Amino acid sequence: MRLCTPARLCLAAAAAALFAGAAPAYAEAPAPACAAPDDHTFPLTTRLRGGPDAYTSGGGFGTWYLDLTNTTDRTCSAIHPVVVLVDDRRALEPSQPRLEFFEGARAHPVRFEKTGEDELVGAFTGEEDRFAGFTVGPGETLSVKVRLAVTSDAAPNDVTANAAVVQRHDDDGDWVGQSNDYRFRIEGDGPGPDTGREPRPDSDASVPPRKDRFPFAEELARTGTGVQVAAATAAGLLVGGAALLLVRRRS
Template sequence: MPPGRHDLAPRKPVVAAAPVDPPLSLKLPLCAAGTGAAFPLDTKIHGGPAEYEPGAGRQAWSLDLTNTAHETCDAVHPVLVLVDRDRTLKNTQLKMEFDDPATGRTHPVAFIRTDEDEHIGVFDDGFPGFVIAPGKTLTVPVRLGFTADAVPDTITANAAVVQRRGSDGQWVGESGDYRFEIVPEGDLLHRIDDELAATGRGSALTRLALTAVVLLIAGAALVVASRGPRVRGR
């Protein structure tokens, strides 16, 4: 566990992915170290899948970092906060990495877990942080996955950065919630359920067709099983 990044003392109950107040031991962007109310950095998560399968490869999405100031922001280290519905997720089940667009290097993200069951990952791994020019948006490629022992769950992710407020720190520039599901590996019925929901009430034929596919697959499996080798008595 990185030094200085595990003293996250929760101060209020967690709702969705709203994190507790961060400590100032987390690295602050140089353009945001002051105590002014205006914060020049915004974050946005986009392109993420709705489902992840445990044990499968990492899936790609992007994190946008926008600098609304008239000066360059250096040493920007975003933070990703994950909250799972069932509070069963473990840090060791998370597999996440990001690319530094300036160098092309890939960096892993280590997570810590707070007393409120939040999983907090800092975009760090020893690199100096992102540099964002005035009025520009930097898009950071991210890949996230889960180990094979992760159980089905609903997870809410939120990205943010840290701003100093007096003697304390505060999450600001939050991205908004990105919700997704951890589904059982090869869960065909779950996928068809989602497809049925997406078709709406006006697509009865589509719903019937998808249901027929499930029945055909199940029927084929029964036929194969019934045609196994038979031993005749002599």
């Protein structure tokens, strides 16, 4: 398991914290892997786009999109994004962001948990309404609608959102994508929410990462780079159980 650096917002930790050890009763047969075992790139190119620059505490929802592009000749099913929110003040609480993702016209709430480094991690699991994950066909792009609001007690702050993408296989899974950064502000009480304009349509769009995107711990120690959270120990988000899913980074 590789470690992650502050610059990448500990997406490995987010992916590792996606599911409990046991598959839910409604799960179907394990999905076939998205990519071949010897492929060292992420099979899903992942992009956050269209979000507003700012959200008002106590205001309405702002809308954005998570694009999942399957770069392989295989169908990718049982796909679950994991959103990480990192605020500059480390003051954002799990109850303050109200995030929903859409499966067609159906909205699913996202439950956030706080990690030991005060990041908020929320998995697209839909555990209350049996969401089995997204399916993306070969060469296709799926745009997932997401909307976010913040509660009235959220303090003014600057926040960076990022997403890891995991393909679930029973009691473990593969880390199959990671997104660009989406930066926004939380502002105090005002006249109303932002309407979801698209200020940064092309900023930091993700590409399939190099094999060395996340250096090993020894490499980080030699270079003096700070390590926030190891993927294997990110136990902040446990959905319905006490075991931690081990997510396999393609290597």
